[in-house]
Each structure stands twice: as C-alpha cells, then as structure tokens.
Amino acid sequence: MTNSLFSLAFGVGTQNRQGNWLEVFYAQPLLNPSAELVTKVTGKLNYTGGNQAISFSTSQATELADLLKSVDSVQAALLTRLAESHRPLVATLIAEDAALTSTPEAYLKLHLLSHRLVKPHGLNLAGIFPLLPNVAWTSQGAVDLAELAERQLEARLKGELLEVFSVDKFPKMTDYVVPAGVRLADSARIRLGAYVGEGTTVMHEGFINFNAGTAGPGMIEGRVSAGVFVGKGSDLGGGCSTMGTLSGGGNIVIAVGEGCLIGANAGIGIPLGDRNTVESGLYITAGTKVALLDDKNQLVKVLKARELAGQPDLLFRRNSQTGAVECKTHKSAIELNAALHAHN
Template structure:
C-alpha cells in the first residue's frame, strides 16, 4: 500500500548547543504529495508512519536527490543543494493534520500558510506556542537567548556587527518566503504563518499575524489579527484593529468579505459579509447594540451586532448626536459604500 502524507518538506535550520531546534527553513514544502514520492522518501530515511521530524545527513540528502530525479525534479534539485549544507537538515513528514508535537512540525505548518498552500484556519495549530522557542532574531540568524550574551561579546571582539532585530517566537515572513504579487512597506510587521494573497499591499503601519491574512487584492493599513481572513478588494484603514474572538461566544474565524471598508481606528469583533463599511473610529464588538434603520432613517429594531454577522451590504456608523451605533441596509448602504470606496 503506498505511503500517503498530508505534507512533506525538506528543511535546513538552526539548533542551539543542546541540539534543540530554534527554527527551520523549508524552501519547497509540499501538500498531499504523490504516493510514489512518499514511498521513495520513507524507504531512504526509515520513516515508519505518523507525524515525524527526522534529522538527515548530507549523504542522505544526496541519496534522496538521486532517487527523486524522475519522480520530482524540483525536490531533487532542492536536495542537491541541501546536500552541500553545513547546517542541520531535517525531513518533516506529516501523515495527518494533527496536533503539533515538534518545532520542525510547527515551522512546516507556518510555511504552508505563507506559501499559500493552506488558508488561515485550514490547519490544526493546537499546541504551537510551547513548540516555538523565544529566540533572538539577528543579522546572523536565530540565536538561543541563553547563548546571546556570549555571541554578542564574540561579535564585539571580532569587530563583527551583531544586530538584534527582535526577540520573539515568530520570525519575519519575508526571511522565509516572499509571496508573488505583493507589496510590503515594513517586512518586520508580517509574521511567518501569515497568508498574504496576490495583489495585497501592506502599508507601513499594517500588520498581519500568523494564521491570518488577506485573499487579495486589497490594501492593509491596520492590524489583521490571528484568525482574521480579509476578502478580495477590501481595505483596512490606518490604525484599525480586528479581534479573533467573539465576545461571549467562543473562538471563531473573523472573516471580512469582498469589497469591505473598515475605517481608520475602527475595529470588528464579528465576521463581515461582502460590501460592508465600518466608519472610522467605530469599534464593533459582538455584543454592541445596533439600531437598524430603514431607508428613511426610521428605527426598525435594536439588535446585537452578532445578529448581523456575515450579512452583505451593511453600513455601520455612530450617530454623532446620540452616540448610538446604527446600521443602514440594502440600497442606501450599497450607495454609501460605493461612494466611500470611490472617495478613498
């Protein structure tokens, strides 16, 4: 029976002095690879099933490159390069999309997201935080925090600059993959594991967390939190924020439909349908009381914002005299939405 895998990748990474993995770079991760390819890899490295991260030598990488020439020329070429490595190598094989059990597995799933092979909330990321060590990200690569003082001293003595750009569990996405067709003003604000769709522009104050992102095209000037997926043609205004949890309702995906506009310093705690507009400065939580207005601006009923989750063609605004949150629907909302998009 052929070997079946959910994902397979060959990586090169960094370990500390105790041989613990700090990070792994996968140049060409695969999703649901062919059975013949899986069989060849399994026989070469002694894979016995399940989810495993198996350390491989440069000799094994060279052998794999030869075996895969006719099966997958791209992976064969990658393994030929990995066979020249002076850094530790790993083959990570995931039989199923199960809870994570190792740092190489965690990095593979982050790569699958940033390579656009899986969309946000399409992977089981349970247990990821304990498996991502908090490290110093430097111009000389990832460094274990306990080893950083010695490395800093060594750099000073040699006159070699050692710049610590961040201390975090997540590295910059662009140090691992730059998706095609994107513009990113400040790469430090996009974490590995972000999904940045083709045609997306992320301005200087824009931020995209892991397991969140944009389908593209669209512009991001605010924050896209983990669990948020922004649809095509949507704009998130400067300083806006989004939440990944519905208040009082448990964790859900906070999706933003196509053609939405979330104004500056605005935020949402509910999924938005297509062509929604949230005016600047309005923070819309799941429990926010909303006055539904008809086309004549007459009150129809008062609902909670969660009751409007996912509906299309809505305009959310705050009444400047009473402070009440209002929602215009149907034709009026569509016309106002189009006018706001044209203005911006």
C-alpha cells in the first residue's frame, strides 16, 4: 500500500440519531501529508486504501497523539484535544482527488478551500450536493430536520430558545474557518468552501459561495457565485452578479483578473483579464454582441463577448443612445485585433 495521500484530516462532527453525518469540523487539515505521518496513521486505523472516512474513539485519539509526537507536533496536539471529545470523531483520508464518496470527505474538501490550501477550481467536487444533507443550523449546531421540532420543544421546556439561523446544505465559513487578514461585515454571507484571500473586505451585502473567492486584497460588495475567482485589487460593486459558465465535466469555471471593477447591478458570464471595467447595470454573457471601438471611438468590428474573454485593459459600456454594448481598450484596435486573431 502506498504511503502517500492527497489529503488527511482528523475531525469532530455531528451525526443524527441514525448515525448519519450532518457535518464535520477539521481544525488542522493537511494537504499532501508526509509519508512518515501517513504510515503511522494508516497502520493504527487499519486503513485499506482509497478514499475513506474512518470513525475512531477517544482512546484511539490518545494513541495516535503518542504516535505522532515525534512526527508532527501540531497534529499530535490536536489529537490530544480530540481525545476529550463528547462528539463523534472521524479521520478522513483522501488517496486521490476523485469524485466525492462521503459527507466527511465533502467537508474536508470545503475546509481545504477555506483554509487557502487549494484555490477554487483546484479540487474535484463532483457529487457534492447529494452528500451534504440539508440541515438546520442552530444556536446548538447542526440539527437533522426530522429531529428539529423535538429539539425545539426540549429547549423550550428547559426555558431555552433553540434559534434556527438557516436551513441549508452549507454552513457559514466562520463557524469552521476564520482566515487571517480579512474583514467580513456579515459572516453569514460567506459559505464554507469560500476562498477569501488576505486583504479582502466583504461588505454587508457581499456574498461568496463555495468553490469561489478572492485572491485579495480587494473589495466585495456584490455576489461572487460558485466557480468565480476574483483577482487582487478588484472591486465588485454592490448588487453585481458574477455568473459562471459551464465547462467540460460540469465544473463552473470563470476568473476575474487583478484590478477589475464590476459596477453596481452589473454581471459577467465571461472571464475578465486584468484591469477590466464593466459599467453599472451592464450584464455581459458569452453570447452578448459587442461593438469593438478603436481609440477614436470608431467601430472596428462586432463580435461576441466570449472572444474578448481574458483580454486586459477593457472597458465594457452600453451606448446610451443606441443601447449597443461597446468595448474600448487602452491598447490600439490593431493590437487587440491581432491578439484576437492569434487566439482564434
């Protein structure tokens, strides 16, 4: 058996009364753990290969902590704390970045994103939705929806209130990970699985979905949808909607370059190169017809927006008289046209 793994993490989580996992918290997930650590862990947990989520006891946690003291002091310290747990424990071992097979595995990949160990589009998240149960996120943690009414009654009988914050497949990121160097005005609007780069500010109406995020620094006042990765120094204006496009395999793939400005109530369906500007209220899809203008505002050609994807220094605007979508560039029309022909 190989002594290499793609990822490894020890977690503590919540199960419903049937023993099904609702969620898992991984304090110190590992990407490409050392061979020595993998050898000791797999031997102790009777790991048989592949991608597995293996439940273990508090006594096993103590034994693992002793085994790892000379190998990885951080993981050893974590296991010492997990040995005190009153909640179920799980070790999740991912041999290869393949389609997901279990709820603990799905939560581990979401943690890898929010811990900034992997950037959006860097993980295979195929099959994630059926493996994330829709649960009530409450003041007492995750609660199975079938058990919620009884739990609410139990709380009331004790003179307590079981507050339900949301009913969703995804929890908020900050209940699991708080990345360094960020400002989050409303943490409920950032899902676990978001990648929030250092220096990022998310204002009150900003939203970041899973498998999406920002390289940072930058300002988010609108919506960063699943699959969108925003470059450094970009500003997504209030109410803007950035919508990904589908690529092979069903993964959403779209990127926003550095120094971009997407105005209020604007949106994109194409990747943007560096220093692009989309004026407020303008929504650009891949098939949007765009009038390409030269530096004298003369029409060069009409093309579809997808042909401008990834080009730097572009300004997208709508002509207030004709309603046509126009694009200007700081570069000459000849240079841009040459680049487009070379790309095609």
